[in-house]
Amino acid sequence: MSAVPTSARAPRIIVRHEIILAAILVVALIGLGRLNDRFLTVDNLLNQGRLMTEVGLIALPMTFVIVTGGIDVSVGAMVGLCAIVLGYSWKNLGFPLPLAIVFSLGVGAAAGLANGLLITRVRVPPIITTIATLTLFRGLAEGISQAHSVRGYPEWFYFLGQGAVFGVPTQLLILLVAIVVFGVALDRTSFGRTLYAIGSNETAARFSALPVDRIKLAAYALSGLMSGLSAFVLVSRVTTTRSDMGMGYELDAIAAVVLGGTSIFGGSGTIWGTVIGLVMIQLLKNGLALTGVKGDATIVVIGVVLIASVLIASSLQRRRE
Amino acid sequence: MSAIALPRAAAARAPLWRRVSSQETLLAAAIIGLAVVVGLINPRFLAANNLADILLGNAYIAVAAIGMSMVIITGNIDISVGALIGVLATVSGSLAVAGAPIAVTWLAPLVLGVAVMGLQGVVVAYLGIPAIVVTLGMLSILRGGLISVTGGKWITDLPDAFHLYDIEIFGVIPMPVAIMAGATILAAAWMRWWPRGRAIYATGGNAEAARLCGVSPRRTLVLVFLLHGFFAGVAALLFATELRVIQSTTPSGLEFTVITASVVGGVSILGGVGTVVGSTLAAILIAEITSALVFINVSPFWTHAVQGALILATVIADIVRRRRRLAGDVR
Amino acid sequence: MRKYLLTTTAVTAFAFAMWATGASAAGKWDGGDDLPTNPLECGAGAPAPAAPMKYDGAQPTNPPNLAGKEITVVDVPKLIGIGYFNATSKGIADAAKELGNVKAKTDGPTEAKIDEQIKFIDNYITSGVNGILFAANDPVAIAPVLKKALSNGIHVIGYDANSTPDAREWFVNQSPFNGIAKAMMDAMAKEIGEDGAFGIVTSTFTTPNQARWIAEMQTYAAKCHPKMQWLETVEAQEDNVLSFNQATTLINKYGDKLKGLFGMTSVATPASAEAVTKAKLCGKVAVVGLATPNAMKPYVHADCVKSVVLWNPIDLGYAAMYVMRAVVDGKLKPGDASVEAGKLGKLNVINGSEILLGPPFIYDKGNIDKFDF
């Protein structure tokens, strides 16, 4: 009974990959910790958690999307759009702030749903769809905002982005909850299982009476919804709203997912892997910065780590097959 | 890149030209149509020099899109090209300022481009790492690396001879346009009539089959990346010699512009289909749209939204067309 | 097929809607941050000294007393790797060397992204520097992290791009927005006449400084150059080629009507000059803008560009560093009216907590070769 696998494709390999990644992570942390005594402090780590939340919230549904063999590069633009909608509907349409928040989440979900519909109904390949909507959503954000940034939110609004509960950043708690929810959903539910089936063999999934299109729609809509949530957190953290928010988040999120061992071709991958990937990137950036490595050099290191880790993982995989 | 890897059938007994040209004709029509519409609203748009400027200012995107199309046809993708172009332009410019012979400054980006892309090609083909991952990593390596090295110092007072852009063939055709057209035609012909060119489609369509036909998918893939690097080098050259200043940073988002040109040009991300003529036309169309929006006084705040919508429309048009053609096959 | 038709119709409708709103964009523009504009008096003469305001900056919570001791200062500009901020960080380095008791370093995002910049500052707070110099990508967004720095006893001084005053101690103002606006408009008017028509190439409508400048230019023009024709403003990111293409588009769109181009960034100005040169319109279309000398030399020498407006960014960085040192040494306290800034001499405090570098500097054929950045 204990042998029940945790994921679809060759379970042990995935687990193996995550363990290796985790090991690398731990080693890196210890190393960086030795180099700088301010790195491995509760404060710093919690603070990093605060800073990685926005991308993290996006990386979770991105994992779902990539597991189905798709991809969503429009998430960054959706963050921008949602942020603007939030601010605009509050400031210019006079929505009460809570309503504005809900509204922007709704818009996010709708945007994601639009992606999903184009992909499932019109059958435009995901990457093409989302590249096009990337421009579209960003454009809508600029158009709606007319380049005005919205500021001066009430104090309570900042609690999510800057506040803390028992010393833990509020948004980090949200991220943790989201991680558990998404992790369980992917690992334990029929929804998650269907995601894997779609990614491994869409046709067979269809012929197994699985609601392929609905599940894909859900995945992309979720991606939009979480972009909205991410936008909410971001606006609350930086106290202002701009149409260029979330630029480049898509690549950060994808990097985290891929680093976490999710196959870009779909059918395999876990939330836990994504989380490790996410933490790894964030803490590498932070740790390197603290040890005096400049931002530009850090980016280089991230790139190398990304390629190297995937190389190791795949060579391992090949050895086992 | 998804489970929809089932081969897309093409129309039975359709003459080859029809199969490969439909998206191209659609684009050509769009380009002319748009020109006419905008011309009616604002005749200045049709002024020869404006049309020329649209081509001139975006030739480098079209050239980069040639290589990108090849990569996509093999079923891969490259998101490092934008950063690479930035790096190559900087290298070329630095050499020019350092007083290297012009020939060298022009060849360097080509060679270096081929080298970098070749490396990525090898990793993708022989180590089996998905191209999107490799190039994503390379993207940040190049972006960060460039700044670490140059500190982002602008490259100024370039020697006049360096400026490819000022050369005009027969005193009429500006160099960039000539290069864009030439590269497109050569690449298209090569992919149409030369065995190795055809092999690209074979690899994208059915790698296993290609292998058993004595076409090595891996070698083809590496070759494609090498060529992609070459075209990236040419693009970088155009990019570098257009202005008197080289920013020596990586133009952000350029990779998406190039990929967009390819897919709008009718290159299927699922591999096996598409032509570089299409991608070049698409690059021109996109540039035309950008310029047109200014001419018809679309609020600058909305330009990106309109662009996105139009791009989406073209892509959907392409997909729908293919689907209808496919439906036509089923009796 | 139906879907496709739907999309296209939708798109066209959409496109025309946007077209309709086009007019609105050309109208009054307040810089996107809803702040008031206050145009300077027309004609020559330095701006009348503004009425002295009381100090409105913030103070770090019990900073360590490091007077005369060595301090480590980090400079986090909007982004690294562009000529302008290379110059400022050079100034900072120079000052640090002069002072001798400062370890200064510049680090920042490779793209002008506010949340990236926040992460950098955050990291340096953790790594425990004594002082932070910043040029904000967004005045409001950067405030929380700066406040965090202050609350950690770190001194915070802004330059080039301000934050909300309550998030930093002092801001070294290269030159007030309205000063730049006046200089630019007057220069343009001088070149193309009181009834000339001009276009503007800027980075993005959301970049605070550019937005403020444009807003101030608008009100100042309305006040002092009412007949000048404000044609259109186009976005071009911080991207060379894009700026060039946009400038060219403007030239082609308005033809002879267009008499002048403003470049609002050190990227847009040389690109616009290049566009004018390529169009063989030197002398017919004037280019006025903010730029760094090196990029402009060819055009200035070719008489294509008469005057380039810019403060000396090296001095700006230099001043910022000196202010930082002065604050740490307690030589500059709230309420003071001026501060000593090395070779720059005495710099005055304006509107409460800002230190004025001086009037904008005009480069021309005569002096441009004296500068190398």
Place this chain on the structure above:
Amino acid sequence: MTAAGDNQAPLLEVRGIEKFFPGVRALSGVSFEARAGEAHALIGENGAGKSTLIKIMSGVYRPDAGSILIDGRETRLATPDDARRAGIATIYQELLLFPELSVAENIFLGHAPKAGFGRIDLRAMRERAEALLASLDIDDLAADATVGALSVGNRQRVEILRALSYDARILIMDEPTAALTEADVTRLFDIVRRLKARGVAIVYISHRLDETFAIADRVTVLRDGAFVGTRLTSETNAGELVQMMVGRRIDNMFPKTDATIGGPVLEARDLVRRPLTKSVSITVRAGEIVGLAGLVGSGRSELAQTLFGVRPAESGEIRLMGEAVTIRSPAEARARGVAYVPEDRGVQGVVRPMSVLHNLSLAALSSLAHAGFIDRAAEWRLAEHAVEQFGVKTRSLDEVAGRLSGGNQQKIVLGKWLANKPKLLILDEPTRGIDVGSKAEIHRLMDELARAGVAILMISSELPEVLGMSDRVLVMREGRLVAEFDRAAANSQSVGAAMMGDAGAAEKAA
């Protein structure tokens, strides 16, 4: 048809081939030969080593021991290229073609006729393609047609033409008929005879003994990677070969017992789903096995998929257990107790990268899940039960399904559906390309299910199977049911005739 030239030296001969894979001994001391102008069948159950052997003969694998002789000379086949140069061409089960390219391009890919500067001479290429087509009297296939749009039969002929374009002297065919209609099979055999007449040696891998006898001069049997024996087809019989293959006697390939037929489970009236289902009315009763015969492209699978909701009906009425229902999606079909074991196992049936466990539970997820959460214990039990009920040979439930033999994969697909106790079971080519042993087991299973009262609709291109297993046989042609026979009246002539109808036209349309 006699074995041509017994006396001359064999074109291709392999001696004492050994091949090891990590942990397994795939081939041990296998010898085999093919002479000019003969068709030599190579048979054996899945896992007997047939594929390994042909991969060795076509240069994909290298043997660990033993030798390969061509024209009596020892030759090393390191790569597929070497094999091709030696005149060996192989046609694999999954056809290796380029859907977006034309017939001519597919034939000549890799060795196209050149014009100046090494550019492909398109005209010459088309002409030579047409010449090849003509040489085999293929008049209904255009050289510039796009392969993606061709029927399976035609695609296979393109592959054969490609082989000929290399002047192959040895043609290896791996289960060429697995996916073919009767009509295509006859045409294929015709081509094979022509090739034999030209002195080409043909190595023919198949599961279908009737074919073996129809086309082969000699037959070699492998079992568990070992050579069992070679016989002249003229001197052996099915019984002997089966025994050689499975090492035991399978007395009855079609263990059909008389089931008590109950009330109608499925009643469909005037189902229409263009283009391939034109007003079909069909009834299947409890405990009844209805065989649905017809050519590929006659609309059999499409009908099945309409009943299953993959391609919902445009008009017409479906009644299940007497109640009128609409089936718009597979999910609805499943909810109504309809199960469909699809035609293309690899693409539509199993999810190859997934574990056996997850494959078996795939169609039952909704019943296994409480509030969306999968009851893993129940899932595990379900899988264990299915594995033993169908005798799936797998190391563990976590084994990746793609690693199992075709037969076992098919059992998994069956198990997946039986997991949620269907009332109507639609089987589309249930035993295509699987070995005799599994085949018999699946047939036995069908019979059990029928006796348990399940209504079964079985689509098959294999007449013996249709005749052997069905209580009733329906024949479909061009989207309509054109004939119905009860078990007694059905025989290969009557059914075959009904199927072909105007076969030529039907195939031309393909």
